[in-house]
Amino acid sequence: MKVALQREPIDSAALQQEIKAGSDGAICVFDGIVRDNTRGRRTLHLDYEAYEEMALTQMRGLADQAIANFGVRDVVLVHRLGRLLVGETSVLIIVASAHRGAAFDACRWVIDTLKKTVPIWKKEQFVDGAVWADGEPFPDDIAGEKS
């Protein structure tokens, strides 16, 4: 299992090669990349920041749960921080498994859960200004009842 936050570019091809083992029938890869626009507004770059200690703990938890709950063999989960340009990989998930169904399901679950619970934020720099991206509302078990 490899879980990391890094400022250097993510080498997707090397990580895919590294994870494979003889018992695997599939690896499923989610390669999240920087899009050139948000709702039609042209993006120059994104700046990612994290609550690093907590994000790493949460990411390790997701990888552990993916292995335990979906029965996959191994997971790579790497997120990049700092300034990213259009087309660069911001998050890479690789799930290795004997069969494809579990690999697809686990990969989808990891990215969907990461996007809601792992404390990483992005600021979008557009041609005409910058904004922090609207995050997704926290799941109820995290947000708690504040009113």
Add this chain to the structure above:
Amino acid sequence: MRVRMRLFGPLKEIAPAADEWRELPEGETVAGLLAALHRDGVLPEKLLLASAVAVNQEYAQPTRVLLDSDEVAILPPVSGGRP
């Protein structure tokens, strides 16, 4: 007692000075701290309501009682994106 506040993303830009140690009454809860941040004009209520709180790097409920030296992070909604 005092806790170490950590702010991130838009919250840190709005209130950089709050990313510091903060004095609290003994027995203060997460909800009480959020109310104080709003009352003292540190952060707008709308942002606080949308945020989650982590104590010592784990998500915490509003009823959680804070202890001296706790690290309390106010976390705005995370980066998201449409599925």
